[in-house]
Amino acid sequence: MEFTRQFPMKGGMGETSYANNSLLQRKVISMTKPITEAAITAFFSTIAAAMPASLTIADLGCSCGPNTLFAVSEIISIMIDLCNAKKHKLPEFQVFLNDLPGNDFNTLFSSFLPRFQEKLSEQMKSQYGASAALACFFNGVPGSFCGRLFAQESLHFIHSSYSLHWLSQVPRGLEENKGNISMSRSSPPSVLRAYYEQFQRDFSTFLECRGQELVMGGRMVLTLLGRRSDNPSSEEYRQFWELLAIDLNEMVTEGLIEKEKLDSFNVPYYPPSPKEVRREVEKQGSFSIDCLEVFEVNRDVFETDFDPNVVSEEAANKMVGCLRAIAEPLLVNRFGEEIINEVFKRFRAKLGNCLSKEKIALVNIIISLKKIT
Template sequence: MEVAQVLRMNGGAGKTSYANNSFVQQKAITLSKPIREEAITSLYSSTLPRSLAIADLGCSSGPNTLFVVSEVIKTVEQLCRKLNHKSPEYRVFLNDLPGNDFNSIFVSLESFKEKLQTEVEGGIGPCYFTGVPGSFYGRVFPYQSLHFVHSSYSLQWMSKVPEGIDNNRGNIYIGTTSPSNVARAYYHQFQRDFSSFLKCRAEELVEEGRMVLTILGRKNEAEDPASSEGGYLIWELMAMALSDMCVQGIIKEEELDSFNIPQYTPSPSEVKLEVLKEGSFVINRVEMAQVNWNPLEDWNGVEFESERCESVSDSGYNLAQCMRSVAEPMLVSHFGGHIIEEVFSRFQKILADRMSKEKTEFSNITILMTRKA
């Protein structure tokens, strides 16, 4: 599987689109808001740039894409009023792999800017947007061209499926029955990828620039990360649905055995270790937060657009739709489109059963870093 070719969220605005099924990601972004406010406040107050360059890496599409940009601009404008400074101009760079639905983002930009002008008293400075397709595991921006880098729920995705895991039969990720070499191979691939990411951002950020990353991770620090934690369990449950279809002859055994998810959910210590090894950043804060598999259940007081909430009470449906919006392109590429309705129908039932019996959560790591001078 060529990850850069098939790793993308479902585009558009239909029932199975990422735009309408990204509540888990939205909750994670909301929980990390105080850290971003701290980062942008300290950055702007200490550097006072006349032109502020903001990059969102793994931006995807839909309501979440411009949410962080909006709050960053609002925070800076509040600082400008407080300090009696003229608003800077904003250069916003939205990065994702080439298959991302950039067109949906571009179509929404004018209404986004108009809305932001009305929400901020006195208006905002000039705002310029650029779409930047390409893998963030390589260089995607000019040398020292960025002030603030943000990424949420993207860095758990790796540049490729690890090599040497042909013996991971019956699993599609690090499962409880995976041989011990599988977890090691995934971890080593994460180390290579995250190290490359840090090296590239160190070249692209200005000195004293800030970076805030939220990564789907795990609390478990054990060497073998396969556990009941959400990021691992979710794929094990999907493997159950695929295995049932394999037994019934709907998919071939060799197809299942050759399919592995290019994802690694690190522990906080694994993230910090790579930052310290690379050496270009000071770690300011590292925090963990938990997100319910169905975030609508415990997100009181938040209103969602009605078209995104048709089945708020159906936890299995909500999460199955979320996972479909993320995984469908990979599954179609490997198994073919004919299996999709069947696999997610089975997956929904498995999820609903598990969620009815125990508390199920995703673990998120958010890290704030400053580029060393």
């Protein structure tokens, strides 16, 4: 499977689009703001004597929706506040929004960007007076971040949230993973090893490329889904994909999906442990680690009135919507569009039952890095 062509998030503004089903990702951006702020503050302390006329920011794996510009807004606001606190003249901002070529850049630039720019202008005037203005230039950058995207030493700050757990391709050597669609409790050791080795290749290449693109002392903050355990066969991250695999196997039994198609279908997804992330950073050598933390996100993200003793319809429906916006393009590509509604109808029923019996928490890893070589 050629990942760069076949796996953008679901575009548009429809009910099942990523733009309307990315509440989880927005919550994670908010939760990680203190670490982002610390990274930007540390960077500003190194350039205090020579503030550049232009600051360049890249958001890698930006997708399409309000979260894209929410992350950028947070970063720019932090930089503006630091400039004002240090009595620096505001620089111009160059913002690069990157995702796969199939990403819905049209909706991003036609629907979300104009509203963002208008809001940013109003914010500047309300805080700094009617004559206040901010020069902020936006560029779309289609392409895989598992390769070079920008000129050498052209970026000051890189942000990426909920992208790096996706692999550049389905690993080779998964023939024995039949009946599963990702790493599972029944996956043989060879499958777990293939997934890990693909993650090593991808993350090492990502670090090497970003090391070439960042200025010396530039910062990078990355957030990705992961696991606490060093054991790749642990069960802490697999609930959603295993439930989806059960649905697909049921549909094979009922003749709704071809068995051969399911047997050769695997998701290019690997949630690393903190130790695995640290090991690749230290081995690659371009960055020092300022911060590496693990945190959880629970189902309360999806509920307006959270009650830990009651599983609401709202939470279950929003969790299904979140996974569907992510997984639907992969499933459509392999099995066709006609089975999608049935897949997620079944998934919704199983998820509701699962939520009533156990806590489901998503483990996240955030790492803040400084370019040192």
